Amino acid sequence: MTQESRRLLITAAAELFAERGYRQTTFEDIATRSGVSRGSIPWHFGNKEGLLAAVVEHVVAGLHTEPNAPATLDQALHALHEFIRSPSAKLFVTLIAEAMEPGSPLRKWYADLHTALRARIRAWLEQAELPQGVGADELSITLLGAVMGIHQQWRIAPEAVDLERVYMTVGVLLRSVGLGRHADR
Template identity: 35%
Template sequence: MHSARQRRIDEIGDESRRRILDAAEELFAEQGFERTSFVDIAERSGISRGSIPWHFKNKDGLLMAVLSRAMDRFMDPARYQQSLPSLATLLQDYESWVLSGNSALLFMVLTEAMHSTGAVHSQYQEFLAQHRQGLEEWLRAQRPDGVDPTAAAERERAVAAALTGAVIGMHLQALIDPGHVNLDAALQSLAGLVDENLTGLWAKPATDKTRHKTSKRTS
């Protein structure tokens, strides 16, 4: 009896959380983060205002939960556990999220994070770190045998940061200037460039001395 009652309590809690997230996602997209209050969310969701901080602590925590859930609809890590996806597939999934209509949440959170040193700032740092880590894992899974792991990890970390920045930059351009930015073509172009140069990622880079000599010969 006790376990059945607890399951029912958990189900009610999960349903309340889902309704709060649904309402918050709609309202953030319609009227922005700043203009949306807990009262608005409570009215839209049918859940009492006092229950919202119980589930999400504060408005910043709610915003991060909304963003994470929105991305997981299209890029849930569990989807990629069976087999290693291509970068083109990952970017197609990202584009699907962008086209869902709520991807501007990413920049809404970014704006909050850049003007804060509190919870939303640290949460956004963690959010970006998780996505860089996912790309690092994708790169590591394709690392050739016999490569020095320490040097390889440094290059993979750098490439993951570059890819994250490139994708977010393309996303922002497509939102602001959709008439002149073909997001699908831009993302697939990025995937093609990475595929073409992936084997060179783990090649030993030239030393400063070697680069200097090469520069002298060609000048």
């Protein structure tokens, strides 16, 4: 039951951090949501930062275990669209404001998350013929920034952002610089 309790606590914490933020979530909230006793949280994780670390490590590990990078631009855009709608993506957006505060316990974990997401994008870009003068590292940073911005706008005002049309537009823009031309064949 120990591993099951740990899993339940991580799942509940991830959901609550996504809904309320890290600072606004208490051990009592997590215990109630998970159905596991409040005292189990420090036993498993030491403290709230330890629980946060476990949540982020779990989410980042999931990014590394996903299938190989998409082979085509359309597959990449579809994967991106699916990711944006995932609970993990909501967690990332909710926690970013707290991560930017000096001394935040989220800062390091967020940096690790960005590293993992850039690696996923870069893996796809390495299969494509990039426009001359465009590096995979710089383009992965640019695309991640665009995706995060689109996602934040959608989470804040979903009625104002049509994700399907936005990602169609992203695809048109990427194709216009020749990015999908060779990878989609």
